[in-house]
Amino acid sequence: xxxxxxxxxxxxxxxxxxxGLGLGADSTYDDFKQALQxxxxxxxxxSSQYGFMPLLxxxxxxxxxxxxxxxxxxxxxxxxxxxxxxxxxxxxxKGDVPLSITMSFLSTLAAFFMLPLCVFVYIYSLSDVNxxxxxxxxxxxxxxxxxxTAIGVAVRRYNTTFQVGGKFIWQWMHDATTVIGAMFIGGAxxxxxxxxxxxxxxxxxxxxxxxxxxxxxxPSLGTTAQRPSGCRAGSSAPSPSSAACRTRPSPSP
Amino acid sequence: MILLSFGTGExxxxxxxxxxxxxLSFVVNSIWLVALFRFxxxxxxxxxxxxxxxxxxxxxxxxxxxxxxxxxxxxxxxxAPRPPTTTARDHACTHTHTHAHALTCKALL
Numbered sequence: 001x002x003x004x005x006x007x008x009x010x011x012x013x014x015x016x017x018x019x020g021l022g023l024g025a026d027s028t029y030d031d032f033k034q035a036l037q038x039x040x041x042x043x044x045x046x047s048s049q050y051g052f053m054p055l056l057x058x059x060x061x062x063x064x065x066x067x068x069x070x071x072x073x074x075x076x077x078x079x080x081x082x083x084x085x086x087x088x089x090x091x092x093x094k095g096d097v098p099l100s101i102t103m104s105f106l107s108t109l110a111a112f113f114m115l116p117l118c119v120f121v122y123i124y125s126l127s128d129v130n131x132x133x134x135x136x137x138x139x140x141x142x143x144x145x146x147x148x149t150a151i152g153v154a155v156r157r158y159n160t161t162f163q164v165g166g167k168f169i170w171q172w173m174h175d176a177t178t179v180i181g182a183m184f185i186g187g188a189x190x191x192x193x194x195x196x197x198x199x200x201x202x203x204x205x206x207x208x209x210x211x212x213x214x215x216x217x218x219p220s221l222g223t224t225a226q227r228p229s230g231c232r233a234g235s236s237a238p239s240p241s242s243a244a245c246r247t248r249p250s251p252s253p
Numbered sequence: 254m255i256l257l258s259f260g261t262g263e264x265x266x267x268x269x270x271x272x273x274x275x276x277l278s279f280v281v282n283s284i285w286l287v288a289l290f291r292f293x294x295x296x297x298x299x300x301x302x303x304x305x306x307x308x309x310x311x312x313x314x315x316x317x318x319x320x321x322x323x324x325x326x327x328x329x330x331x332x333a334p335r336p337p338t339t340t341a342r343d344h345a346c347t348h349t350h351t352h353a354h355a356l357t358c359k360a361l362l
Contacts, residue, residue, distance in 0.1 A: 069259070070271055072268050073270065073271040074271045076254055076272065077272050085280075089287050093290035093295065094291050129258070129259075132258045133254070134254050185280060185283075189280050189281070196277070199270055203270060203271075207271060216286065219290075223294070
C-alpha cells in the first residue's frame with residue numbers, strides 16, 4: 001500500500017509538471033497580461049475561492065452532523081486553493097486557461113494568509129483542535145504552478161522555427177498534456193476506487209448530498225459570478241463588453 | 254494539512270475520509286461538467302457572443318449611415334446653392350469626406 005502511494009505521488013508530481021508545461025505552451029505572455037488586466041474577473045475568482053467555498057463547506061459540514069474531525073476535513077476541502085487539475089479541466093472545457101492559471105497561482109499565493117484566516121474563522125469556531133499549516137507544501141504548489149507554466153510560455157515564444165514531425169515543440173507539449181492528463185485522470189480514478197473502495201462504501205450517508213451537490217454547484221456559482229465580468233464559458237466567444245476575454249490560441253506562435 | 258495536524262491516528266482517518274471521497278467524486282463529476290461546458294455552454298455562449306457582435310456591428314453600420322446621410326444633406330445644402338465650379342466642389346468633397354462618401358457626394362452634386 002505504502003509503495004503504491006509512493007508511486008502515485010511521484011506520478012502526480014510528474015503529471016503536474018507535464019500539465020503545467022502544456023498549459024504554458026497553450027498560452028502566451030500577452031494572454032496572462034490580459035488576464036491580469038481584468039481585476040474584476042480576478043476579484044470574483046478570489047472571492048469565490050475564499051468567500052463562497054469556505055462558507056459553503058462550513059454550512060455543509062455543520063448540516064452533515066458528522067464527527068468533529070470529519071467536519072474539519074470537509075471545511076479544509078473548501079478552504080484549499082485551486083490546483084493544476086482545475087487548469088486542465090479548464091483547457092478541456094475550452095475555457096480561459098491563462099485566467100485559470102493566474103487564479104490558481106494567486107489563490108495558492110494568497111493561501112499563505114487566507115488559509116490561516118479561514119482556519120481561524122471556520123475551524124476554531126467549531127473546535128479547539130490545533131491545525132498545522134503546510135507552509136512548505138503551499139510554497140511547492142506555487143512553484144509547481146508557476147515554473148512549468150513559465151517554461152511552457154517561453155518555449156512557445158522562442159520555438160518559432162524548429163519543428164519535429166511537422167509540429168512545433170510547444171504543439172507537441174500541448175498535445176501531450178491532453179493525452180497524459182486524460183491517462184492520469186483515468187488512472188487516478190481506477191487507483192482511487194481500487195485502493196479506497198472500502199472507505200467509499202463505508203462513508204457516512206451524510207456525505208452523499210455534499211459530495212454530489214458540491215461539484216456541480218461550485219462551477220455553476222463560479223460561472224454565474226463571472227458573467228458580470230464579461231467573460232463567457234467559451235473563451236473563443238469574447239463578449240463585446242470585455243475585449244480582454246481571449247480567443248483560443250492560433251496554431252502559429 | 255490533515256496529516257500534519259493529526260498525524261496518522263484515528264482522528265486523521267476521520268478527517269481524511271471526506272477529502273478522499275470528495276476527490277474521487279470531484280474527478281467523476283468533472284468529467285461530465287467538462288463535457289457540459291465544452292459541448293453545451295461554450296457553443297451557446299459563442300452563439301450569443303456572435304449575435305451580440307453582429308448586433309453591435311449592425312448598430313454601428315446604421316449609425317454610420319445615418320450620420321452620413323445627415324452630414325451629406327448638410328454639406329450639399331451648404332454647397333449646392335452657391336455656384337462654385339464643379340472642380341472646387343469636387344475638391345471640397347474629396348478632402349472633407351471619406352472616399353466612399355466623397356464619391357456619393359460627387360454623384361449627387
